[in-house]
Amino acid sequence: MLLLRIIADTPVWVWALFAFLIATGINALRDREMNIKGLFIMPLFFFLWGGISVINELAFLFWGLAAMLVGLMAGHWAGWSLSSGGRQLKSKEGSHLIVWPGTPWIIIFVIITFITKYTLNVFLNIEPELRFSLWFNIVFGVLSGFISGLLWGRTLNLYLTYRQANSCG
Template sequence: MMIINIISEVFSQTPFYVWVIFIYLLKRGIKASRDGELSLPKMFIMPSIFIIWGLEKLLTNFSYIGISMIFYTICMCFGTLISYYLYSRYRNIYIKDGSLYKTGSYLPITIMMTNFFAKYLLNVAMVVNPLLYSTLFFNILYSLLSGFSVGLFIGGILQAYKSYSNLKALA
């Protein structure tokens, strides 16, 4: 019964904007699982959400900002490389009727939901135990996951841009 109370408390204390982000990510992920038109400008929406969500916490609440930013940046680069590789293998981009299209893939929804739940659980942990803000280990853990998650989105954008550039050069 105690676990049900904890779960109920977590869900009831979650800010409304977090549910909006979750629904938005879920819709975008489902849409990405089907073939469709690809908009490079729209691809920047999700990384922006995760950058703001992660950096807001790091810069305003954490005790080890310098170290956190170093780990954030390193993991962002690492996430970018991994995502670039994954998207080059699991998503094809093509031009149809003068517009950019992509084949459907479950990779985007997997990345989005994994990122969301990792960030959500880290934020719940900080609410439950505010002392985590001043713990070096947690500052680094949060930075690693935040940076990596942003990198996963950036790699997809870079791969899409590369594919788009290659297709335009051939056209």
């Protein structure tokens, strides 16, 4: 019953965001043509979302941000590693666009990310004193940073691999 109440009490904008993220993940299942700058929209969104959450939700701001930095570095390494050797970006002939190969990675990422961030915020709403728990601040910061870092590592690997392949040819 508690789970149903939590879901029912969740603001509509949270479900709208989840629907948007799922739609983005479904769209990412097929090849997409885009401007190279479009690669950086989602990583920037998740970085800002994580940073704003740490700043607004935690009492130990220094430790939350320090933990976010640690998570960002670990996530960057993991995202970079996960994208190494996979399908890479290609130039679209006769244009300034790139072709981003379809992948299930994005939909998996957004589902796991949403569940993680939703769960952290549910804990904060059920037990508001958690914002004054140093350990919770550290876990919240690390997870927020890891999510953002994972996306940045993957994106930068794709981008730099693309740039290197297109500068040599």
